[in-house]
Amino acid sequence: MQSQTAHDTCTTTSRATFAEGIFDSLPIVIGYLPVAFAFGLSAVKLGFTPLESVLFSCIIYAGASQFVITALLSAGTSLWIAALTVMAMDIRHILYGPALRTRILSRLNPRKTAIWAFGLTDEVFAAATTKLVRDQRRWTENWMISIALTSWLSWIAGTVVGAVFGNGPLDDYPAIEASLTFMLPALFLSFVLAAFKRQQSLIFAVAIGASLVGVLLFSIPVAILAGIGGGCLAALLQPRPAELKEIKHEQ
Known part of the structure; x- marks a missing residue:
């Protein structure tokens, strides 16, 4: 009996704590701060007030999608089209919760789950997995709450600093402002290059082609939706490696 109690106590004390979550979130925080700074700077330059820029990060909290929605709204796109575009870009988040739930063996607290589920970004999902x-x-x-909350607060903090600096202090330093504005395209390019593999070349080609057709014939929102739809369709229709081996074998 005493041995069992000692074992339970050891297991309890070895479980990850709130403080450990703060420490584990540091790599995410380091990555979030400069990008959030760039968003705050970009939003203010597009005509949004610092308060509106911060509210985007507080409520939407969608990373790259925030750059897209502010660009669309500043260009005169209707709120519904901008919202649908961002929803299409972030639809993958629907799968994060179920994917984690299949690995979680313990019973969940509905209130706590609602808190960390809001902060379930790509990076937080990867850390939890x-x-x-x-x-x-x-x-x-x-x-989980700790790592999600710390990441969210760091994103807001970066946005606040970017919005403040975008409201005048960087006007005398155009080189710095230009380099920060290029941060998002550079980030996207790094993601594309990291994810690009030979077997995925068809998916990238279809997505880029559909986006180009959309932007040339229609508008930026249509280009984004066309790229997402075309890439997903190509991924679904592309033969799997096992199927390719069978086709080659038959030939």
């Missing part, structure tokens, strides 16, 4: 894969027993909702 890594924690669950390594040792499911160490994962806790307190740790």
